[in-house]
Structure formats: structure tokens, C-alpha cells
Amino acid sequence: MLPSLEGARVLDLGCGFGAFARWAREMGAVTVLGVDRSENMLARARGQTRDPAVRYVLADIEQLALPEAAFDLVYSSLTLHYIADVAAACATIRRLLVAGGRLVFSVEHPIFTAPRTPGWRTEADGARVWPVNDYLLEARRVTEWITPGVVKYHRTVASYVNSLIAEGFHLVRLEEWGPSQEQIAQHPEWADEVHRPPFLLVAARL
Ligand SMILES: C[S@@+](CC[C@H](N)C(=O)[O-])C[C@H]1O[C@@H](n2cnc3c(N)ncnc32)[C@H](O)[C@@H]1O
Numbered sequence: 001m002l003p004s005l006e007g008a009r010v011l012d013l014g015c016g017f018g019a020f021a022r023w024a025r026e027m028g029a030v031t032v033l034g035v036d037r038s039e040n041m042l043a044r045a046r047g048q049t050r051d052p053a054v055r056y057v058l059a060d061i062e063q064l065a066l067p068e069a070a071f072d073l074v075y076s077s078l079t080l081h082y083i084a085d086v087a088a089a090c091a092t093i094r095r096l097l098v099a100g101g102r103l104v105f106s107v108e109h110p111i112f113t114a115p116r117t118p119g120w121r122t123e124a125d126g127a128r129v130w131p132v133n134d135y136l137l138e139a140r141r142v143t144e145w146i147t148p149g150v151v152k153y154h155r156t157v158a159s160y161v162n163s164l165i166a167e168g169f170h171l172v173r174l175e176e177w178g179p180s181q182e183q184i185a186q187h188p189e190w191a192d193e194v195h196r197p198p199f200l201l202v203a204a205r206l
Contacts, residue, residue, distance in 0.1 A: 001104050001172070001173050001175065001201060001203040002073070002075075002102075002104050002203070003073065003102050003104075004028070005024050005027040005028050005029045005073065006027070006028035006029075007028060007029075007030055007072075008024070008028070008029045008030065008072040008073050009029070009030060009031050009070060009071050009072050009073075010024045010029045010031070010032040010033070010071065010072065010073045010074075010075060011032075011033050011035070011066070011070075011071040011073070011074045011075070011096060012024070012032060012033070012034040012035070012075050012076065012077075013035055013061050013074060013075070013076040013079055013080075013093075013105075014035070014036055014061065014076055014077070014078070014079025014080075014082070015034025015035060015036050015041070015042075015045060015056060016036060016038075016041045016045070016077075016079075017041060017044045017045050017048070018034050018041075018042075018044070018045025018046075018048060018049070018054070018056050020032075020034075020075060020077060021033075021034040021045070021049075021054045021056070022048065022049050022051070022054060024075075025051055025053060025054055029053075029073075030053060031053045031054075031055075032053065032054045032055070033055050033056075033057065033066075033071075034054070034055070034056045034057070035056075035057050035058075035059040035061065035064070036056070036058070036059075037058065037059065037060045037061070039058055042056045042057070042058055061076075061079070061080075061083055061089060061092075062083060062084065062085065062088070062089070064092055064096070066096055067096075068095045068096060069095070069096070069097065069098045069099075070096060070098075071096050071097055071098065071101060072097070072098055072101050072102065073097075073101065073102045073103075073104065074093045074096060074097055074101070074102070074103045074104075074105075075103075075104050075105065076103075076104075076105040076106070077105070077106050078106055078107065078108065078199075079105075079107075080105055080107050080160075081107045081108045081113055081152050081153055081154075081155075082151070082152060082153065083153065084140070084153055086153070086155060086159065086160060086163050087159075087163040087166065089163075090163040090164055090166070090167045090169070091167055093167075094167040094168065094169070094206065097206055098206075099206060100205065100206055101205065101206050102172075102203065102204070102205050102206075103164070103169065103202075103203070103204045103205070103206075104201075104202070104203045104204075105201070105202055106177075106199050106200065106201045106202075107160070107199070107200050108152065108198065108199065108200075109157075109176060109177075109196070109197045109198055109199055109200040110135065110154060110155060110156050110157050110160075110200065111132055111135070111196045111197060112196060112197070112198050112199075113141060113152055113153075113154040113155075114132045114133065114134060114135045114154055132196070135156065136156060137154075138153075138154060138155045138156065138159060139153075139154055140152075140153055140154075141153070141154050157200065160200070160202065161174070161202075164202070164204050168206060169204040169205065169206060170204060170205050170206075171202070171203075171204050172203040172204055172205055173201075173202070173203040174200070174201070174202050174203075175199075175200070175201040175202075176197035176199075176200060176201075177197055177198065177199040177200075177201055178193050178194050178197045178198070179191075179193050179194065
């Protein structure tokens with residue numbers, strides 16, 4: 001879903017340990033700026049490269065102070081569901097991109113962030129179902145993931161897409177990722193992921 005990175009100036013929002021930034025350089029990006037609001041994540045990222053064209057900086061995506069029209073690609077992996085106002089984030093990203101610039105991001109799929117009845121329910125015939133409730137109720141959700149009290153923002157697929165359209169983005173591709181049968185054969189623990197897509201992936205351009 002990514003464009004060619006040859007010669008690209010790349011911004012990675014919510015870079016975490018910074019693997020994408022380092023990979024983007026290998027793919028030909030001229031500069032990569034990774035931002036994250038976690039100093040712990042950034043410390044790990046910085047410890048893994050000495051490349052002066054890769055920088056990792058502490059910043060909150062919701063309060064970015066970066067030069068306008070300075071990036072060819074904004075990338076964000078599994079971070080925008082932690083952002084309260086995705087419409088404002090799309091407006092910021094639009095300002096940071098050059099004309100014709102690309103945005104490629106993934107989020108936890110809204111079916112996944114919608115409230116669920118805890119645990120699996122087993123039907124009489126043995127089929128497992130994963131109930132999804134209140135999909136249309138967009139809200140802050142406090143969940144347990146590795147640690148209790150993790151805050152995510154549930155919003156619909158339409159909200160993501162319409163936030164992009166409102167800023168003049170054109171959709172290039174949208175994927176609801178799930179494992180293929182070949183991948184399930186290699187990773188049997190992924191079999192449950194076919195019941196609902198865990199990830200939504202979007203590529204857009206200005
Ligand atoms: C699930 S991790 C993904 C990390 C990396 N993109 C990856 O795919 O491996 C989410 C990252 O987003 C960062 N993050 C969450 N909210 C943020 C915000 N408002 N501003 C900047 N970073 C944020 C977290 O600190 C964390 O490193």
C-alpha cells in the first residue's frame with residue numbers, strides 16, 4: 001500500500017520502536033522523522049540506529065509543531081485509534097504533506113474497538129461468535145491490553161474515511177486485513193482473526 005520511498009521525506013506518527021523509519025531508509029527515503037509521545041519507546045528506537053537521516057522526537061500527534069508541506073509521505077501504524085480527534089489529525093497531516101503527498105495508516109479495526117461481550121460464546125452447533133455491540137456509538141474506551149486502563153477511541157470506518165475526504169484526500173486503497181488460509185496454516189493461532197478483521201489499513205493521497 002506504500003508508494004515508492006525513493007527520495008521521499010517521511011514522517012512516522014506514533015513510531016514506537018522506530019522499525020518503520022529504519023526500513024524506510026533502506027527503501028530509499030532521504031529523511032525519516034519518527035514522533036512518539038513515549039520517551040521509553042523513543043529511547044529504544046534511538047538505540048537501534050546511528051543514521052543521521054533518521055530522527056526520533058518526542059511529540060504529541062495532537063499538538064504537532066512541524067513545518068508545513070515538508071513531507072512526501074505520512075505513515076502511521078496502529079496509533080490513530082489512540083487519538084481523540086481524528087478529523088483534527090487529518091487536517092494536521094494535510095498541512096504537513098506536499099501537494100500529491102501520501103498518507104498510509106493502519107488502526108485497530110472499528111469492529112475490533114467496538115464494545116464486545118467479553119469472551120467467546122459457543123453456540124449449540126459449536127460455531128463461535130464474537131458479538132459486536134454499539135458499533136455506531138463513537139466514544140473513548142478504556143480497555144485492558146498488557147496493562148489495565150488503556151484508552152482507545154472507537155469510531156466507525158465512515159468517520160475515518162470522511163475525515164480524509166473532508167481534507168481533500170483521495171482514497172487509494174482500503175484493506176480489512178485478515179489472515180489468508182496459507183498464513184493460518186503457518187500461524188494456527190491466527191484462525192480466530194477471520195471472524196472479524198483486526199486491522200483497517202488505508203492509503204490516501206492529496
Ligand atoms: C501500538 S504502538 C505502534 C508503534 C509502531 N507504530 C508500530 O507499529 O510498531 C502505538 C504508539 O503510538 C504512540 N502514541 C499514542 N498516542 C500518541 C500521541 N497522541 N502522540 C504521539 N504518539 C502516540 C504510543 O506511544 C506508541 O508508541
